[in-house]
Amino acid sequence: MGDPAGIGGELILRAVGRLARSSIPVVIGDASVLDRLRSGLFQGRAPAFRPLHQGSPGSPELVQVSSVGDVRLGMSDASCGKASYEYILEALRLLFCGEVAAVVTCPINKKSIQAAGVPFVGHTEMLAHYGGAADYVMMMAAGAFRVSLATIHVPLRQVPALITTARVFKTIAVTARSLEGDFAIRAPRIKVCGVNPHAGEQGVMGDEEEAVREAIELARQNNIRAEGPYPADSLFHKVDADAYVAMYHDQGLIPVKTRAFARTVNITLGLPFVRTSVGHGTGLDIAGKGQADPSSLVEAYRTAEAICAFRSNY
Numbered sequence: 001m002g003d004p005a006g007i008g009g010e011l012i013l014r015a016v017g018r019l020a021r022s023s024i025p026v027v028i029g030d031a032s033v034l035d036r037l038r039s040g041l042f043q044g045r046a047p048a049f050r051p052l053h054q055g056s057p058g059s060p061e062l063v064q065v066s067s068v069g070d071v072r073l074g075m076s077d078a079s080c081g082k083a084s085y086e087y088i089l090e091a092l093r094l095l096f097c098g099e100v101a102a103v104v105t106c107p108i109n110k111k112s113i114q115a116a117g118v119p120f121v122g123h124t125e126m127l128a129h130y131g132g133a134a135d136y137v138m139m140m141a142a143g144a145f146r147v148s149l150a151t152i153h154v155p156l157r158q159v160p161a162l163i164t165t166a167r168v169f170k171t172i173a174v175t176a177r178s179l180e181g182d183f184a185i186r187a188p189r190i191k192v193c194g195v196n197p198h199a200g201e202q203g204v205m206g207d208e209e210e211a212v213r214e215a216i217e218l219a220r221q222n223n224i225r226a227e228g229p230y231p232a233d234s235l236f237h238k239v240d241a242d243a244y245v246a247m248y249h250d251q252g253l254i255p256v257k258t259r260a261f262a263r264t265v266n267i268t269l270g271l272p273f274v275r276t277s278v279g280h281g282t283g284l285d286i287a288g289k290g291q292a293d294p295s296s297l298v299e300a301y302r303t304a305e306a307i308c309a310f311r312s313n314y
Contacts, residue, residue, distance in 0.1 A: 001029025001087055002106030004071045005080045006282030007292035009033050011106055013046040015294035016060050019301045022309070025060040026052065026100055028087045032067050041290055052099070065090045073288035081112030088123070092130050095273055102274035102304040103127070106297065107282040110153075121153045124268050127275055136270035137174040139243070140253055140279055141303070142260035146243040147252040148175040148269065159248045163195055163208045168215035168245070175243050176224045178269040182307045188242035191235060192216055192228030195247045199231045212247070262295040265303050274307050276300040 002008030012027055013034065019025045027034075027049055038046040049055075049062035068083045085108075094100045105123050113120070120126040128136040139148045150171045151162050172190055179188035192215075193199075196206035203209075212229040219226035227241075235244065236255035246252025257264050257279065264279030278296040286292060 001027065001033070001084070003080050003084045003109040003112055003282045004030050004033045004068050005073055005075055005077055005112070005287060006107055006109060006284055007287050008106030008282070009037050010041065010288070010290070010292045011278070011294045011297045013037055013042055014292065015297045015301070016047055018294070018298050019060070022057060023101065023305055024055045024057055025301070026055070026063060026094070027060055028063045028065060028091050028094075030067055030071075030083060031062060031064045032069075033071055034062075036071075037288075041288060063090060063094070074284045074286075076109055076111045076115070076284070078112060078115035078117075081109060081114070081116035081118060084108040085113055085116060085118045085126075088126060089130075092127070101308045102276070104297070104301050104304050105275070105277040107278055107280060109282045109284070123275075123277060124152060124266075127268060127271060131271045131273060133271050135170050135174055136268060137171050137178075139175065139178070139267045139269050140256045140264055141267055142256050142264045142279075144242075145239045145256060145259055146175075146179075147256050148172075148243060148245050149249060149252050150245060150247045152249060154248075156248065156250075160195065160206070160208050163211050163247055165211045165214040165218065168192070168212050168247075169218045171245050172215060172219045172224060172226050173222065174270045175245060176219070176226075178267075179242050182269075182274075182310060183242075184310055185242050187225055189225045190219075190227070190243050190245060191230055191241040192226055192245045193232040193235060193247055193251060194229035197231070197233070199229045208247075262293050263299050264296055265300045267303065267307075274304050274311070276304045276307075 052061050055061035068079050091103045137148050138152050179185040195208035209229050216226045266277040268275045
């Protein structure tokens with residue numbers, strides 16, 4: 001459900017009738033928050049949930065984890081951060097016990113989980129830790145437009161020092177493996193961004209591109225179709241690769257979200273399980289106002305279904 005003070009509950013109630021094609025949605029969160037939204041914002045018209053193992057496709061289930069009491073929608077709060085963390089832990093428990101096939105997350109609030117003492121920056125780092133995954137990559141996707149990130153939630157001033165040959169190669173390699181294993185794309189083509197304006201302009205604007213070039217050459221030696229580094233400002237105007245690799249958060253996320261904000265999906269590559277998420281934040285400014293668009297949640301759920309189906313068949 002994500003942060004109970006955000007738009008996660010509203011997204012679920014709006015989306016749940018559109019989610020399942022061949023699977024049963026299991027909602028993990030706070031029943032009292034959902035009930036208040038159902039009776040207030042939805043005036044009783046939103047669907048109800050069945051207990052675990054009593055649902056069916058189109059008939060979702062609910063696992064009640066904890067109650068945070070009288071949630072103040074739109075407010076950062078340590079109790080909500082603690083609750084959203086507990087929802088994730090319960091999702092992982094069900095996953096590792098074989099009760100569910102994938103995890104689809106609504107947004108959490110980084111300030112709230114920090115206030116609760118949760119030792120992770122966000123979902124991606126948290127799930128990688130509990131999944132025992134050292135080589136994981138955050139990908140944002142809007143249909144066939146896919147962008148992986150070499151660095152994720154770090155201040156911009158730290159990015160240059162983090163752009164190493166090993167890190168960029170790992171991002172390219174994990175992306176290539178996922179494109180083949182999760183999206184059924186044979187011999188995927190991957191284009192890689194530079195770090196600096198004009199991809200460094202032959203060293204005039206910086207030399208970080210040298211590590212990127214070395215990573216691309218290493219990828220090619222491993223039979224990965226990687227190209228670049230390209231200037232990021234001219235790379236995304238048309239989709240002509242199976243995926244792109246960006247060097248930092250905004251460099252990759254701005255073009256994806258500009259192209260298809262409502263349909264953008266966050267996919268964590270390299271985990272030993274399937275995890276997708278909405279491509280936006282908690283929407284504290286619109287929480288409880290009936291303005292939340294569930295399109296990204298629907299896309300995230302259907303993406304998880306498709307990956308699970310392909311892995312099963314594969």
